[in-house]
Amino acid sequence: MGTFVPNTKAQQQEMLREIGLGSSDELFADVPDQVRLKNGLDLPEGMSEMEVLRSMAEIAAKNRVFRSVFRGAGAYRHYVPATVNAVMSNETLQTAYTPYQAEISQGVLQSIFEYQTMICELTGMDVSNASVYDGGTAAAEAVALCRERKRNKALVSACVQPGVLDVIRTYCFGNNMELEVIPARDGVTDAQALQGMLDDTVACVLIQQPNYYGRLEDAQAIGEMAHAAKAKYIMSVNPISLGVLKTPAEYGADVAVGDGQPLGLPMAFGGPYLGFMASTDAMKRKLPGRIVGQTTDTKGRTGYVLTLQAREQHIRREKASSNICSNQALCALAVGVYLSTLGPEGLREAAVQCTSKAHYMAGELAKAGLTVEEGEFFHEFVTKADVPAARILDALQEKGILGGLPLDGDEGSRILWCCTEMNTKKDIDEVVAVIKEVLAC
């Protein structure tokens, strides 16, 4: 068996003797006999490190990594600079606990303070927390945060990522908030329908920009409608897009959320990612999760602490704004390194390349015979074809290419495509050529 216990058998016996116990069994004297496990754990025998590596590599080999990826829909393949993994594998930052002991945790606290600043800069908002689990839970927490005594209803656009909508629905099942879905019209949120749904019980309106179909919403108008009904306005945004697109703050949002995965985290079968969450100054004392603040020590030196803790579960218990405790601190660290490495120009360039390549690809696919749904988009777009999506995607898969996401199952024809800076013109042209072949036969 493998072990990480340093004490030898002899030492263990010695320690037992010194504390007056005859055997290790006596350590568990309080455990009633009826619940004692009699025959040990039903698990395989342990292994050496070499064997474990071999075993895990064999399992990993059953996954297939595509050399070329055109799928997004909530998880994006972006370039991760070498600096990011280097910092994330720093053993101190990786193994530290939540920074409760501020005097020996200044490094962690400062990195979170820097992360908060960067999220405020990206979104234009006033205050950011230290992260939540992912974009879905960030959206769900944002909805809960906007609830007021007489406003118990959330209106969420049908054009948000379906997984995010599902998480919001689950959180509302928990806290008994009402949820109504604003219908879609021509691939964007139906503003007219929204107008009819707003009343004085609505706590918030939530949309996604760019939306699930890649499209840019008329976020200005929707925000104004929400505010006219005295509801809060929540925007879920793609952080890379903010290199070029208008910020939630410029649209008048009260809360901005999103998934930070595109900022330096691998796709990794869906996690760990992180949810970012930022609000106006007026809402800062209601935000869930950790927040780091700047202060001074007894000698007047600048330092950082976890602050506004009167919101949190370990102080307020059932009156807390959320139950969140552990968040995604190491992922937030990655985001900080990523944004520092790219810098303002690099982030802008990444965004420009995403949208440029997506537009190039959409144009080429249209020429090849697919129908591209109309409207302004960022780096994702939807196509229709006369053949089932499966035929196109299977042909691509044979060449080691992961095509877009089929939106209507195997028989439907709509596909949601995504381009990032990782997709070269050559890769795009290859996809177009394969599709031409499929359509020709």
Added chain:
Amino acid sequence: MLIFEKSREGRGCSILPPCDVEVYEAAPEFSRQKPLHLPQMAEVDIERHYTQLAAKAHGVNDGFYPLGSCTMKYNPRVNEQTASMSKFTHVHPLQPLDTLQGSLQVLQETEKALNAITGMSRFTFQPAAGAHGEFTGLLLIKAYHLANGDTQRTKIIVPDSAHGTNPASAVMAGMSVINTASDERGCVDVEKLRQICEGEEGKEIAGLMLTNPNTAGLFDPNILEITEIIHGCGGQVYYDGANLNAIMGVARPGDMGFDCVHLNLHKTFSTPHGGGGPGAGPVGCKEHLAKFLPGLVTEEKDGKLVFVKPEQSLGEMKNFYGNFLVVVKALTYIKMLGAEGIAAASENAVLNANYMMAKLRDKYDIAFDTKICMHEFVMDLSRLLKETGVSAMDIAKGLLDHGIHPPTMYFPLTVHEALMVEPTETESRETLDEAIQVLEGLYDLAFSDPEALHDAPHTTPVSRLDEVGAARHPVLRYAFE
């Protein structure tokens, strides 16, 4: 110095190639007008910045970390190696399942192992952390009662010694909390519990949340009676897995009568804490709750692994399938230890805690006058405070000057000047002896020079920080000119 203060206009790294297609620009009404302040740095200065930050942090490899209830055991490096295998990191969550058989196998094997360890039937890996797991477990219980037409079951019993996340999670699940006081041993007061459950309120009880061993490090000897009482009134019993590290291979929550559990892979199963996450809080349950599980569960079909949605699933707790790479690390650990190694981990965790408690009780008072503890114990410094003016906080800060991370302070709330010590199994006797010596020295110092402890720490990058000022005048971001 903040990274923004090191930034210089015009510096940067060479990351992206030139754009190889025609540049597209969004229409002006969609374009960002607000300037974007991000650091402009040469790579060397970025790396040095984070190296400096790491030097001002304290990880498991920096020294003993007996943080009660947090299980700061050693994080094996091999875990990091398996979790960084590109076939795990470079797959898209929405790839066709026949190209994801490895990931599904990780979930399936881990589930099997956790079932064996806890006595549950099925697990979901969606919850991202312990508190998220609690919320999930409570929603399972809620869905179960609603499916039975028991709409009135909205009250959850939580002992006063519980983690703050327990009541906070209950509120998120739309439940109201009945706090119950512990008995003089620090365990559940069975008679009080019986009064609640057998009284009028019984039919409104959704369940009980319990940690066993509890936050005082005690295994509740009445556990079977407790779970019976809850089941007797129609409630469900939830196991908070924060303290599972004490009992693996010794006893299983399933055999104690618990209906569902959450585990903290970042505590018990050796994955690192990352300065506050990512963790993973998988939730397991018995068969009668399995059909309500969130997300997708793995099944075998025609020799392939597939995802199946439980028939009455309560929904989705998170996008996709949870903090997957954390699960990879935990599976690596489980495979390495195996049946015997896992049991040995718990046995040694309990031995180390008892060894420290026995040695320290000459000077420090042990809460509830515990004779044998499980994987952790609580010291009560009320007497020391009264006699010397030195508090639990002062002793904790004194430890910082000796390179030891302090125990958890002021928790559980049922003990006034609490220091909760959890050494874990991965510390040697030599490390424990050294820590015992330091703690004894600080105890003596409290009598000879209490001022020195009030002013501690003396050797850290900063001294005690003004938390009141931080909350009163919040500065939560760097202000650019």
